[in-house]
Amino acid sequence: MAELSGKKILVLVTNQGVEQDELKVPAEKLREAGAEVTVAAPETGEIKSLVSDWDLGETFPVDQTISSVNESEYDLLLLPGGTLNADSLRLNEDAQKIAKSFVSSGRPVASICHGPWLLVETGVVDGKTLTSYASLKTDITNAGGNWVDQEVKVCPANEWTLITSRNPGDLEAFVGAIKEQLSV
Numbered sequence: 001m002a003e004l005s006g007k008k009i010l011v012l013v014t015n016q017g018v019e020q021d022e023l024k025v026p027a028e029k030l031r032e033a034g035a036e037v038t039v040a041a042p043e044t045g046e047i048k049s050l051v052s053d054w055d056l057g058e059t060f061p062v063d064q065t066i067s068s069v070n071e072s073e074y075d076l077l078l079l080p081g082g083t084l085n086a087d088s089l090r091l092n093e094d095a096q097k098i099a100k101s102f103v104s105s106g107r108p109v110a111s112i113c114h115g116p117w118l119l120v121e122t123g124v125v126d127g128k129t130l131t132s133y134a135s136l137k138t139d140i141t142n143a144g145g146n147w148v149d150q151e152v153k154v155c156p157a158n159e160w161t162l163i164t165s166r167n168p169g170d171l172e173a174f175v176g177a178i179k180e181q182l183s184v
Helices: 020-032 083-089 093-104 117-121 134-142 168-182
Strands: 008-012 016-019 036-041 046-051 055-061 076-079 109-112 152-155 162-165
Touching: 008 020, 008 093, 016 020, 016 083, 020 036, 020 046, 020 055, 020 109, 020 168, 076 093, 076 168, 083 117, 093 109, 093 117, 109 117, 109 168, 117 134, 152 168, 162 168
Parallel strands: 008 036, 008 076, 016 046, 076 109, 109 162
Antiparallel strands: 046 055, 152 162
């Protein structure tokens, strides 16, 4: 099944605290569909995931450091959640630059759970309709976004597409929306 053959996806995470399934499931499913998935973190080595922000999860290899990424090579930016991951990533200047580059070039961004914090931080949710983990509702609203409680929300406003979901329970719909977007 190579429906996404030739498509390149960049996943931005920190080295510790990403929600295990929000990294693992999309990466596996998108690779199975033929996409090339690169997982970038601030430091080389490994990524230590968590389950429900508390229990230790699996570790994953870092493919590339965030500072060494050439974001223009990628078709879609994927931002998994995990409270610790997302709170730290939103302060990473290289991650901010990458997010802004995707938005300014009109390439799609997919973000789940706490992942939209980076987008709030970079000021790109103004005028967008999106979902997230419920605790981000006020942050998104204060940043000019319209928060909705839906399994998956695809918003094409402002000349770039944003795909968002609330939590690991929404992963099937989230990955499906990413595949649909990249198949266009």
